[in-house]
Amino acid sequence: MSSLRTAGAPGIVVAGLRKRYGTALALDGMSFTVRPGVVTGLVGPNGAGKSTTMRVILGLDAVDEGTALIGGKPYRGLRHPLKHVGSLLDAAALHAGRSGRDHLLWLAHSQGLDARRVEQVIEQVGLTPAARRKAGGYSLGMRQRLGIAAALLGDPPIIMLDEPFNGMDPDGIVWMRGFLRSLAAQGRAVLVSSHLMSEVQDTADHLVVVGRGKAIADAGVADLIAAVSGDRVTVRTAAGAHAMRVLVRAGATVAATGRDTITVSGWPADRIATLLSQNAVPFSEVSAHRASLEDVYLELTREAVEFRAATHTEVSR
Numbered sequence: 001m002s003s004l005r006t007a008g009a010p011g012i013v014v015a016g017l018r019k020r021y022g023t024a025l026a027l028d029g030m031s032f033t034v035r036p037g038v039v040t041g042l043v044g045p046n047g048a049g050k051s052t053t054m055r056v057i058l059g060l061d062a063v064d065e066g067t068a069l070i071g072g073k074p075y076r077g078l079r080h081p082l083k084h085v086g087s088l089l090d091a092a093a094l095h096a097g098r099s100g101r102d103h104l105l106w107l108a109h110s111q112g113l114d115a116r117r118v119e120q121v122i123e124q125v126g127l128t129p130a131a132r133r134k135a136g137g138y139s140l141g142m143r144q145r146l147g148i149a150a151a152l153l154g155d156p157p158i159i160m161l162d163e164p165f166n167g168m169d170p171d172g173i174v175w176m177r178g179f180l181r182s183l184a185a186q187g188r189a190v191l192v193s194s195h196l197m198s199e200v201q202d203t204a205d206h207l208v209v210v211g212r213g214k215a216i217a218d219a220g221v222a223d224l225i226a227a228v229s230g231d232r233v234t235v236r237t238a239a240g241a242h243a244m245r246v247l248v249r250a251g252a253t254v255a256a257t258g259r260d261t262i263t264v265s266g267w268p269a270d271r272i273a274t275l276l277s278q279n280a281v282p283f284s285e286v287s288a289h290r291a292s293l294e295d296v297y298l299e300l301t302r303e304a305v306e307f308r309a310a311t312h313t314e315v316s317r
């Protein structure tokens with residue numbers, strides 16, 4: 001892989017996008033940044049505005065307000081766009097009668113890209129055995145791989161993939177995760193959308209959670225988990241009453257949460273374990289509560305999903 005021409009340059013900067021389709025507000029102040037060297041997950045429920053945002057970044061949809069810049073420029077201002085950003089929006093959009101290889105050759109030719117890249121990207125996405133077969137016979141997973149090969153043709157520093165896990169089998173999903181990570185490790189800015197948190201788990205370093213046309217969270221994965229986890233610690237003990245007396249006397253906030261569990265807020269686990277030991281309170285477990293990414297997602301998008309469900313009920317009445 002050649003070195004990245006614009007490594008270190010800003011990736012994608014989306015600021016204050018607003019877009020209306022008739023009465024529907026698809027984007028309502030969408031803002032976020034996609035940095036080089038990082039996989040950024042764009043996650044949110046169906047209809048949250050992920051695809052519209054990507055289409056706007058690629059200049060395929062106009063906005064009512066706001067800006068979307070790629071390496072500091074709007075898409076339409078890029079001289080050789082595929083050398084700046086590679087994208088996969090719709091894996092079904094290909095010529096069914098052409099082989100995967102011919103599809104890529106045609107694309108390389110029409111975009112003035114080096115045809116030698118075609119064999120490289122076919123190999124990179126693991127499509128070599130199927131490259132000479134008609135793309136119309138490809139499974140959705142194979143079409144995703146072909147679409148990603150196309151996105152890589154121009155060796156761009158920025159890659160943007162809309163729902164790339166769709167139609168992938170478990171092996172494909174594992175491959176995709178590693179592949180996206182390797183693209184980021186090469187210094188590329190990678191933006192990947194999904195409506196399922198489980199798909200971007202273990203892949204994204206940074207998450208932009210969207211709901212109702214705007215970013216409702218924009219943070220590192222670890223920070224998001226910490227924010228939703230709170231600073232709660234679970235203590236498992238058969239001497240609950242004794243443990244609570246000792247902890248409350250020391251100033252901790254404590255609640256009985258189960259037959260043999262209590263939850264302590266605001267204290268680190270090691271301090272709690274030390275205090276219990278010093279006071280001869282027996283316990284079998286002291287563990288910091290850690291939310292899963294799924295918890296984070298549900299917590300953050302609850303309102304957006306409830307809104308959609310209510311809208312749906314109104315419509316169907």
Ligand SMILES: Nc1ncnc2c1ncn2[C@@H]1O[C@H](COP(=O)(O)OP(=O)(O)OP(=O)(O)O)[C@@H](O)[C@H]1O
Pocket residue numbers: 021024025026044045046047048049050051052053194195
């Ligand atoms: N061409 C269009 N015409 C009318 N409304 C549209 C159009 N494209 C999108 N919308 C509406 O804009 C909102 C955002 O849609 P968008 O496809 O961007 O969401 P999404 O987050 O990508 O959802 P999904 O996960 O279902 O693909 C939705 O309410 C959708 O119905």
